[in-house]
Amino acid sequence: MSSRSWLKIIAITSFLILSVLPVAYMYVSSFNLSRYTWIFEDVRQQHMFETTMILGLGTALLCILLGVSIAVLLEYTDIPFKSCLSVLVIVSLLIPPYIMGISFLSFIGKNWVTSEIKEPNPEVASMVRRDRGITNSAMNAAALQNTLLNKTAVTMPPVQQKPWYIPYNIDPYNVQWAIVILSLALFPIVFLLTSFALRNIDERMIDAALLLRKPLGAIWRVSLPMVLPQILVGGLIVYIFAISELGVPSVMRVDTTTMEVFNHFTGFFDISQALALTVPLAFSIAVLILAAQLIIGKKPFFTVPSAAEGRVILKLGKAQKALGLGYIFAVIAVSSAMPLGILLYNSGLAVLPALEKAGDSILNSLFLSIFCSTLILVPSFFIAYFYKGVKWMDYLILAPLIAPSAALGIGMIGVWNNGYTAFVYGSFLVLAFGYLARFLPFTIKTLEPFMAQVPASVEESGRLAGASFTKTVSGILAPLLKPGLLTAWLIAFILCMRELDLSVMLTPPGFQTLPNRIFTLYHYGDIRTSSVLSLFLVAIVVVPYIAIVFMSNASKWHTSNSKK
Amino acid sequence: MVNKYLIGVFLILLALSTVYYLGNSMMPSKNEVVVYVSADQDYSEPVLKDFEKQTGIKVKAVYDTEASKTVGLVNRLIAEKDRPQADVFWNNELIRTILLKEKGVLAPYNSPGAAGKPVEYKDPEGYWTGFSARTRVIIYNTGYISPADAPESLSDLKNPKWNGKVGIANPALGTTGDQVAALFSLWGDDAAKGYFNQLKDNGVKVVDSNGMVKSQVAAGDLWLGLADTDDAYGAIQSGKPVAMVFPDQKEGEIGTLMLPHSVMLIKGAPHEGNGKKLIDYLLSDQVEQMYANSGIKTIPLGNGVQRPDNVPSLDSIKTMNVTQYEVYSSLNRSQDFITRLLIN
Incomplete structure (x- = not known):
């Protein structure tokens, strides 16, 4: 058997063992038919499913709108500050959506995070329970507590007023606002995929399009259809994240199927019912994959021998530049600046105490994420390569995503906690494998469209010239796929850095991840430390992204000098 | 070229650091105890550090998070039942503790520290004991x-x-x-x-x-x-x-x-002896006093445990006339x- 065949077998086997097996273990070991039939008989479940669909589709569409428009502006126009804006645009992806939701509520005046009240109020300080004639000592003790604290610290009766910059009172507790919040958090996924894909389009195709059409027409009729697969993959990933999200719907008081899954899992300890509830969600993902396949249909993918990276297609006038900049700045302001500003305000810049409390967690997450996001590229690359265009693989690849993270965690325990793999389960490796299981589908789906852009002829030429399969991969494919590999690495790194639910189930004793620490601190009211750590989380992910943008720009400069 | 060289060196150093750091975290300690904790980390961690200091036993903790509504670890303990990793579970309430007992996850242990606790807040068979409510x-x-x-x-x-x-x-x-x-x-x-x-x-x-x-x-x-x-x-x-x-x-x-914390020994605990020592420590008056004086101001369940004036005593609070098992x-x-x- 050739090395190529061996690699193909190893790639699919590793995917099946790492990603599919734990999920299959969960569904098979807890299968109960009555749990499935119940879902279809219960009107309440149907209502929540509808809400979840609205949330998922609405978020995906809004993300596509935001992500694609900003990618086109930054990749194809001569708008100023491109590199800087490219970095700023993705920052919101690094802020947990839950924190984004809370920041938004603070911003519109539901300020239950930032409402530190400084002025003491003697009237309130005297509000103790002893004047109620209740004599038990517990009451008096509680009253004493209130009195002492009120005298030394607080308080002013809050008067709930909308901030001056909000023209009218907003009721944020509905699915529409949940869509907005999730879109602001997730649109960078579509932006990243579209942006890197636009850079990868063959420059000759653009030249040909510009001969026939005006710049805007060339972008609309030629460039965007060429990167449609990446756009749809981005939308699909966003959809999966949106329907899996628990934090934002909870904060915005929107009841979704995901919340019901969570209730059955953590409240009722009814894993069988929780998993059965995920099946309609899985079905919706399958329908979207099918729809994407139909839309993409037989459209040819285009090639990258002379990528159009850095090419300005559309020159903007002054007013257009101002309008474009205004649009991007507005999106950055609400998606990144607002939550970051609130985090900064809440942090009090208390960096050292935060490092003392959670320095270990920062290093744990950083090194673990570097390890996982690098390791994940190997199976992702080969699965995307060997199963290019194999339609049934689309469904198999996304299958692991149907189970909630915590359920996947239990599946991982079932698979890895045995005498033979004790070294895996007792160490960080189980967490690393958990991340691989969870995020492989995303990195494979990210690489697939980039892989499809590489023409078969390039590989065939290499082979005719006598290059081995290893040489073809390392010398031809990998360099051509650099943008795709960087995007996949970055997405994996971001996902690993912010992962929370799986970590609780799999983290080895004595090893705590940063998101886990942040949420624990946040819940118990240490807003200051959790804000500092959230800023660390953002900074840690921004640094490699800046490095990638920097390297990309350096390569652009190098290419343009070579052409001269 | 220089840039490429520097980037290469940086990436190699990063890879080595990653392997060293993560590899180091795999090293087991000879004298350790593994505890799963769903109590607030800010208050429980100093207590565990104090135990380490007093006994020299290395504590390896896994903390729950509010994101899982503090029951992520309960699910994990059930899933690990056949091959437990934890020695002790320190829960911040009692009802899921009873669930763990029903699922056969716990082992009985009559700690000396349980003696001073009211009967309604400890298991008659010794599977768990409540403290600091x-x-x-x-x-x-x-x-x-x-x-x-x-x-x-x-x-x-x-x-x-x-x-x-x-x-x-x-x-x-x-x-x-x-x-x-x-x-x-x-x-x-x-x-x-x-x-x-x-x-x-x-x-x-x-x-x-x-x-x-x-x-x-x-x-x-x-x-x-x-x-x-x-x-x-x-x-x-x-x-x-x-x-x-x-x-x-x-x-x-x-x-x-009332919502007491509860502590329990895990059946098949890999470090059972150290686990029992930790349980004894957690049920001590010293820990109840530390918790009563902390920011969360829990009510001590032990007789005669000193508490600050602004923490009510157990007998001064009228509690629901219902047992934890009924709940x-x-x-x-x-x-x-x-x-x-x-x-x-």
Whole structure:
């Protein structure tokens, strides 16, 4: 058997063992038919499913709108500050959506995070329970507590007023606002995929399009259809994240199927019912994959021998530049600046105490994420390569995503906690494998469209010239796929850095991840430390992204000098 | 070229650091104990560090997070039952502890520290022992509600004057779920269902967690709600305009629900001896005193444990006349009902 065949077998086997097996273990070991039939008989479940669909589709569409428009502006126009804006645009992806939701509520005046009240109020300080004639000592003790604290610290009766910059009172507790919040958090996924894909389009195709059409027409009729697969993959990933999200719907008081899954899992300890509830969600993902396949249909993918990276297609006038900049700045302001500003305000810049409390967690997450996001590229690359265009693989690849993270965690325990793999389960490796299981589908789906852009002829030429399969991969494919590999690495790194639910189930004793620490601190009211750590989380992910943008720009400069 | 060289060196160093750091974390310690902790890390971690200092036993802890409603570790313990990794579980409540006992996850251990604890807060067979209790309270915003108007009983929450202003955490989960189950046990299913139907008619708002109830009451988005004492103390200490009431303390009223922490030995614990030492330590007067003096101001369950003046004693609080096992037995019924009623 050739090395190529061996690699193909190893790639699919590793995917099946790492990603599919734990999920299959969960569904098979807890299968109960009555749990499935119940879902279809219960009107309440149907209502929540509808809400979840609205949330998922609405978020995906809004993300596509935001992500694609900003990618086109930054990749194809001569708008100023491109590199800087490219970095700023993705920052919101690094802020947990839950924190984004809370920041938004603070911003519109539901300020239950930032409402530190400084002025003491003697009237309130005297509000103790002893004047109620209740004599038990517990009451008096509680009253004493209130009195002492009120005298030394607080308080002013809050008067709930909308901030001056909000023209009218907003009721944020509905699915529409949940869509907005999730879109602001997730649109960078579509932006990243579209942006890197636009850079990868063959420059000759653009030249040909510009001969026939005006710049805007060339972008609309030629460039965007060429990167449609990446756009749809981005939308699909966003959809999966949106329907899996628990934090934002909870904060915005929107009841979704995901919340019901969570209730059955953590409240009722009814894993069988929780998993059965995920099946309609899985079905919706399958329908979207099918729809994407139909839309993409037989459209040819285009090639990258002379990528159009850095090419300005559309020159903007002054007013257009101002309008474009205004649009991007507005999106950055609400998606990144607002939550970051609130985090900064809440942090009090208390960096050292935060490092003392959670320095270990920062290093744990950083090194673990570097390890996982690098390791994940190997199976992702080969699965995307060997199963290019194999339609049934689309469904198999996304299958692991149907189970909630915590359920996947239990599946991982079932698979890895045995005498033979004790070294895996007792160490960080189980967490690393958990991340691989969870995020492989995303990195494979990210690489697939980039892989499809590489023409078969390039590989065939290499082979005719006598290059081995290893040489073809390392010398031809990998360099051509650099943008795709960087995007996949970055997405994996971001996902690993912010992962929370799986970590609780799999983290080895004595090893705590940063998101886990942040949420624990946040819940118990240490807003200051959790804000500092959230800023660390953002900074840690921004640094490699800046490095990638920097390297990309350096390569652009190098290419343009070579052409001269 | 120089840039490429530097980048290459940097990447190699990064890879080596990663391997070294993660590899180092795999090194086992000879004298260690593994504890799963669902109690607040800020307060539990210093206690565990103190144990390390006193005994020289390395403590390896896994902390739960509010994102999993502090039951992620319960699910993990059940999943690990056949090959346990933990020696001790330190839970921040009791009802899921009973679930673990029912699932066969626990081993009995009669710690000397359990001797001083009241019988209603320890397992007769020694599977678990309670200590350092929180209680359920009504928390209200002092800017909107004067003490004279503040509700004194859970029944007051049905009053139309609080229409749309009362908040509770997800009633299927956590200590709110315990409280709902306790009312089902105490009042019977029909009366409890009637009560919650009336709460719904009065526009009760379901929010994410007790912490969220506290925050939204503090900000005035809600005026009052149900939470735990640690939430209320936290808000008061950070200067929020809130006060708390221990509900139903008058003659003829039902009292409030106590929420002790609980500690237990895991069946098949890999470091059983060290696990028992840790349990003994956690049940000591010293730990109860540390917790009573901490920010969450728990009520000591041990006899004669010193506590600050602003922490009520156990006997000064009227508690619900219902056992933890009765609450546990009502849990599934109450969860099913309340989820259908309030989450849709």
